[in-house]
Amino acid sequence: MAIITVQRPKLAWHEKAFISTLFKGLKITLSHALRTFLQIAGKKPKVTMEYPEQKWDDQLPDYYRGAPALVTDEHERERCVSCQLCEFICPPKAITITPGEIPSDDPWAKVEKRPKEFEIDMIRCIYCGMCEEVCPEQAIFLRKDYAITGLSRKEMVHDKKRLYEIGGQRVGLVNKWNELK
Structure with a gap:
């Protein structure tokens, strides 16, 4: 049985320090925050139902x-x-x-x-x-x-x-x- 050696890619300095991953996560978080802000401002319809006050009876x-x-x-x-x-x-x-x-x-x-x-x-x-x-x-x-x-x-x-x-x-x-x- 042959042994296969897998070569790992060389990481850049910003990948080793997880800086690019951190910015990707921040981008996702900020896009969700912006979407929520626009919903509050009335530009987009609400998705969340506030349960005790609103019921699902009409939408069952x-x-x-x-x-x-x-x-x-x-x-x-x-x-x-x-x-x-x-x-x-x-x-x-x-x-x-x-x-x-x-x-x-x-x-x-x-x-x-x-x-x-x-x-x-x-x-x-x-x-x-x-x-x-x-x-x-x-x-x-x-x-x-x-x-x-x-x-x-x-x-x-x-x-x-x-x-x-x-x-x-x-x-x-x-x-x-x-x-x-």
Whole structure:
């Protein structure tokens, strides 16, 4: 095997002292400072959004996936049939469902079950949208919300009441309440 010797280039005095590199860095820094000054003077449009005062709501793309929430139908009935598909498909296992039965005196007792407890741990949720895709009754939707905050871990676990509160209503056919089914 042959040994190849690489000849290093000879550096000039200003390259050895990093003077040319220093001036290149200063040139970049001054160009950014000048660009910022022109933005402040009103000559160029702003690029930075000042978050708490300005929101991204208008500029969110259509494909944005936010946080999941449960929705009711137009008659304020819960859509979820507690099939637990969303719980099984959730990659980080952020969804926990405890099924419960509907009382026999209820007019909709033909429906087998409803969720007794439904919790989503928003700290674990990765906002993948698989729960929304797998739901046969369209009971879970991803809302366009990116500011999900809490002061403790307990506040970040959304229970059934909270999920319905933030989810709202969706209009449309729900197989669970279909008279012909």
